[in-house]
């Protein structure tokens with residue numbers, strides 16, 4: 327896998343500047359009693375690696391921004407968090423470094439809902455600062471929402487956090503790190519229908535709620551519906567949607 331940090335300087339020097347530089351941004355935070363804290367890192371890195379395979383080695387993958395914006399998870403042990411401003415500056419500085427070395431195609435690949443809002447700001451600020459570059463921000467699930475809706479079995483609320491999908495992905499990627507005996511279905515939908523959220527369903531209106539108000543066990547969703555086979559299907563759908571998006575965006579990939 328073409329990892330930025332594993333290259334020697336002459337290799338970077340010689341690299342085609344049309345390569346897509348990917349920055350996985352994730353979280354180190356509680357994922358219920360059954361998944362490890364680095365679940366979002368594992369998922370983001372696996373998707374980036376498979377996407378590079380699907381694009382036949384068009385990508386250069388930066389070190390994952392492992393710690394994200396997880397203030398809403400801090401009531402649960404193990405969660406680490408950056409303030410929005412620290413995260414914004416870190417991501418912008420990393421991408422700016424890449425641009426200074428002459429690369430202009432950047433994908434910020436997000437695997438954590440708590441980074442979503444600030445990522446939109448980061449995308450706007452980088453776009454304004456570097457109009458000659460093309461900086462794309464995407465959650466792994468967003469381009470694949472339609473395909474993923476076909477795969478889910480649970481109702482609204484089954485796919486959220488440490489849920490039907492994240493648990494399935496971890497069963498597919500790192501089954502030894504999953505303790506299914508302790509997996510608990512949990513999560514309270516918002517009492518206002520228009521404010522009910524789910525990974526595949528952006529609500530019409532939103533209100534900040536810390537996670538401990540939405541769940542007792544740190545799970546929002548239905549891990550009991552998870553399987554490795556479902557995780558594999560999710561991976562394939564996500565990689566295909568991202569691949570199609572990037573090919574359409576950059577048809578002249580080297």
Ligand SMILES: [Zn+2]
Pocket residue numbers: 357365366437438487488492
């Ligand atoms: Zn997660």
